[in-house]
Amino acid sequence: MLAHLPMLLLAQTALSTQTVVPEPVSVAAVDPQGGQIVTNQPGQAEAAPADAVPAAPADVVVTARRREERAQEVPLALTVVSGTDLAATGAFNVNRLQQLQPTLQFYSSNPRNSAINIRGLGAPFGLTNDGIEQGVGFYLDGVYVGRAGAATFDFVDVQRIEVLRGPQGTLYGKNTTAGAINVTTRAPSFTPEARFEVSGGNDDFVQVKGSASAPIIADKLAVRVSVSRTSRGGTIHDVASGMDVHRQDNFSARGQLLWRATPDLSFTLAGDFNLQNPLCCVQYYARVAPTQRPLNRQYAALAAAFNYAPPSTDPFDRVTDLDADLNAKQEMGGVSLVGNWDIGPATITSVSAWRYWDWKPANDRDFTGLPITTVSANPSHQTQKSQEFRIASNGKQRLQYTFGIFLFNQKIHTDGLQVQGPAASRWLLNPGASVPAGSSACAPVTANACNPAILNGLTSTNTIDFDNTSFAVFGKLNWEAFHNFHIQPGLRLNYDKKSGSYVAVVTTGTGSTVLNPDQRGVLAPQSYDPRFSAWNVSGDVTLSYDFTPDVHAYATYARSFKSGGINLSGLPLDASNNPILSAATVKPEKVNHFELGLKTQFADRRVTLNLAAFWDDIYDYQATVTNGQLGVIRGYLANADHVRVRGVEFDSSFRPSARFNIYGNGAYTDAKYVKFPDAPCPPELSGGTIATGAQTPAAPGTPGLSPAFCDISGQVMPGISKWSFSYGAEYNVPVGAGQVYLGYDGSYRSKFSSNPSYSAYMNIDGYSLSNFRLGYRHDDFNIYAWVRNAFDQHYFELLSAQSGSTGLIVGQPGDPRTFGGTITKSF
Template sequence: MVRRSILSSSALAASLLFPFPALAQDAPQDDPAIPQAQANTGEIVVTARRREERAQDVPIAMSIVTGQELARTGAFNLNRLQQQQPALQFYSSNPRNSAINIRGLGAPFGLTNDGLEQGVGFYLDGVYVGRVGASTFDFVDVERVEVLRGPQGTLYGKNTTAGAVNITTKAPSFDWGGQAEASYGNYDFMQFKGSISGPLVADKLAVRLSTSLTRRDGTIYDVTTRTDVHRLDNVTFRGQLLWRASPNLDLTLAGDYNVQNPLCCVQIYARTGATQRPLSRQYAALAAAFGYTPPSLNPFDRVTDLDAASNSRQEMGGASLTANWDLGFVTLTSVSAWRYWDWKPANDRDFVGLPITTVSQNPSQQKQFSQEVRLASNSGGKLDYTIGAFYFWQKIDTQGSQVQGPAASRWLLNPGNPPFLANGCATLTANACNPSVLNGLTSTNTIGFSNKSFAVFGKLNWQPIEGLHIQPGLRLNYDRKDGSYVSVVTTGAGSTTLNADQRGVLAPQSYKPSFSDWNLSGDFTVSYNVTRDINAYATYAKSFKSGGINLSGLPLDATNNPILSTQTVKPESVNHYEIGLKTQFLDRRVTLNIAGFWTEVGDYQATVTNGQLGVIRGYLANAEKVRVRGFEFDASFRPSDRFRSYLNGAFTDAKYVSFKDAPCPPELSGGTTVTGTQVPSAPGTPGGLSPAFCDISGQRLPGISRFSFAWGGEYNVPVGNGEAYLGYDASYRTRFSSNPSPSAYTWIGGGSVHNFRLGYRVEDNFNVFGWVRNAFDRDYFELLSAQSGSTGLIVGQPADPRTYGITLSKTF
């Protein structure tokens, strides 16, 4: 640990203290050596406000990473990109159950609920992608990735209360050219990327074709099936056709097809913690009753013993038609898109090698259509504007199932009060000691969801005096969501007549929630260009995230009937304040952007659970108020053409201001629920009294570190016709909670990850380099979670160990 800290400190010191020679030289306009989000030369063109602008002039806290840098750092998907972006968090227990958060906000921590939308919009070439699972795919032929921080509701809609990730791919070219890249590494990692572009009809019709193939063996070994899991197996194809119909009209037809089949995802034994369930029903006693021990008590031995099928196959694709028509005083843009998403999972949701829950899966199919039309002024004078309309239609069909196995009765049901018989039960007739009570108990769930949304919006940019910009924006939005949830529960004998214990584990439910609402949101920004290279701004935004409907089953009342009042959740209401300063100096060789923000969210949408034994997915509810505040900085240092470095950082204070009826953490769960004037027992008291709910006001939101940093750089020396180079990238974050209600058992410790690369390149023609990621082989968790039923078992998803390999690319 000391050795790692010394290396980290040395690298950081080198980044900050390296001398700055040759400051009078012209700064290069496009440096692929380091992330453009940090190496901003001021000439990068972005579309963060739905028009092309110089990045440093946009009064938004944002980061831009070019496709060249994505390739050089090995950040070929969003999970890897987050290591370079301190304010960005990405969590994924499997592709469907993924979440993108910015500044700690975006999606509730927990398993995905189809009836709820994300708070961070994910966009591909201007098309909103309605399923966040698409964000787990590889970046293919990317021009740049823009990460916009803070509410973007005026121009990007209700799905962007926390920010947006905007991916722009490379456009077809009227000059023939292409690129091929191949990588090989340990765990039999293989990746190939290729693209080709050129004219079909000179100056009229151009095509671009690109593909990506990624394979890697799994990093966790299943001793039961003798296979490795957590593999990489991604295939992507993308094609674009550009028709220059006239000098002022371009039409682009794009299509993509993607398949991901990673044979994942598992969470393995991490630790145990005391709950308030009776001691005979906590993990140690239950495991002993079956004579069970996990294959290893050290999760970083990376072994598991799954006794149920595992799969996470998803398929995604779509087509879009984008038209840009320059009418002189305005440009008319139309984006028409259709997309689909097909999810075919299988999971071992009891996380142990015992047949407790033998099937837990929710295959899902989504289709979406969207149409956006915008008018953007071309004057560039005192008044610019963007106005538009947006329509979105989405349909989701899900076929869920959950099956209990022969070990479920003993694991889930109460064996009675001691003294126990030899079989561990108080009586011979106890249901807990009769495997047939729950064996084969099956819940078959048919879930439907439809979503229609329409919006009109506008954004002005008025410059009353030179350098001063006043920029108001408004968006009027309508939403309608309709759903259907039907759960049919049968016993192992096929009967729908259930006893109390069976209904307590899997209860039949049938309900049809709906939600509709109009909402007006907006923002107001004042910015001032002190000089061409110094831009200050202040923003207030009033935003919202659409209300949702519960489509993962409802909590049960005392008689095990669904509580219908929990069918819907209220919209989130967001008040956001931000000030920022974007600067460049020393002939643009130094860039320093800083931002401070304060965000308050009313009726924050959270995932909660209850005491029902068979509950795996939880349901949705509203916390009264959440507050997130902090500051960020992005800095790049360019002392010469030989050396580049960057340093980014974020401080984020995210907490529940008021959440008085929150789910309790594991150490306060599983006991007899208090009534009347009873007082809950101390945390972790076996057989104690548990509160019906917990007041977690003032406690921290899950998934967000108070401090996070990213730093690195590259040094090169001329060799022959090219240059040899050494690159380094690192990230550090402090500890964070991995449970919606902070628990002593689910804090993930802080630490740093270090990546290196050493290579040789000839301009933009040829490049070969070796790389190592997580160079010091740090063991850490991406996620921790508690096994359902308050057994005290804590399971985790280990991050990738050290990986290394070589990459060769050629441009032609």
């Protein structure tokens, strides 16, 4: 399927994720766990006698270069999730997909502030910075999507999703140091077909999906159109407005036109449009942690001064009291043209694409019902253009090759706005010793903190521009040195150039640009133009051996780079409240990756067990950090000297009969800062007067002196659970000509840190989620009831600390229990 070549034809690793055959092929795909065989058509499992012994499952196969290849023979850690499994588990976006993949992490406080990680690597945990590079490549039908926020659309008419773990830079157009997610939609068909799916559930959940494909000119021209509409009521109640927030309101459409110019030359023109207008995203009171700020400047005293209390101190009561607008509207889409020309010994591929992303947010960034920060928004517009050419050998010669060229340009324009309210002075400034903790009296006025006019209306208008150009030449060989033993070296030459502009104009409530020290300490004017450019060479080599047709082993070493970045969220300030220009850029990450893998099937291929062990040393790791300034809302980028991520993974499945199958995946991940001696401090070591010279900082959580920085060497990295699992099973019984089935899918994550520097108050406890489904299917019809998060597990997706070291910790809770039903029908 020409429109669906998501990466360079992977001749060298025997991995192919697409087909160049224009008409749909019955491609077998493994379920999220690597073993259950499904087809492209939902609900096509046929009833069989209860005592039937299943034949050997069909090979888990994807096709490209007009030949089939078994995914089990691919010498890398790879998982394929079929469209059927996505529908059955309700995984209709990247956030839901992570529940099926233990080594995949997705973090999002809103669509713009989203990050996709694999094995804990990819993007730094924390708020997004426009100048950061992604370490996990996200591909939609072969087109690289330049930022995680633009990949948060609903999956529409998906055939399968492939998750590849580890560096992929010598085979992908864009360099990817941590892995890749490959979304493949269904291709146009020369046989008329249609699909329809409708779901409904509690909280007014409604989701409708439909697609249709047909020939326009027999064997020459075919079209496919797909649409999706999702809506859901809110799961959090805002007592101030009386509305339920965290709503979903999504629409997606995709069209494809396939032209088979000759038997050897085909083109696919594709376009998609996605609109999301949810009433989200809110974080609110989770807990309070002691800091080193004076007690009359910590949360309890500040709240008492305003006679303020949150509507609940139990975050799972799901109530908040927003006093600012809330929105997360985004629009995204693009067009692509993919061509394939089979010239006999090789196939030439071209992928041309243009995409855009519009982000129009509104937030309550003080996380309370008080008018502290009344506006904090960064509406953003992105466009990207990419062109990829590649040539890959056909057939199974002893020496296979792939070579490619990739060009990419991305432009982002952001108009940021932050406005302080009448409560900001008291909340952010020092009221002085004459004002007792908890006192609401501010007469006589002894400090600017007791004068609301000092910060009320203080406004920072930020104009941010970013231009990112990337060019790469890459290639990989696959040499069968002797029978069943392959040597697969790869090489990449990469050039990146980034330029940006950050201009922050700050005015007082009266419109003046003349600021006093207190005002400048909260919102400081900044103007700088960061630049970064560099060439780098990366490469990898894989040795693989096929012991038997069902036992395969491999060993990989990769030296990879993630491009340097520029800070485009404002810089930290020096003692005079001037921006520190040396922090305007961050150095490239350098990755040494080692991996050993074993892929096995036995018991007539009814049992699959795949193992992988990996070790990554990353130097100059790009981290998102914060500092002790009172008014800093967003973090900035910095380099950690050395981090290490290592672990082991397993994927397994067992199908003892045609009636029953079971799977289990797991990962152990050990991720630490090996050397980061000058990191920002956690909340309990922040907020006090900075210690100098021989002064000794106060104990954690004790008001007094704070360290200028903290040595977090040896501490755990944020966002990474040491243990994570996904598991499930399905049992069916014949009923008439069809089946009644009961399915279960579960996942577990152990606790993880939600702060760049480890904090005793910023851990998210481990949690498990359980999903059930019960239904009936026959041929092209499937109806089932489902319940997700069946035991109503209370858990946070992330925690954040309120700026200013007040001690307030806010959280974003995961979805509560949901239930409903789905009907699918194919024609």
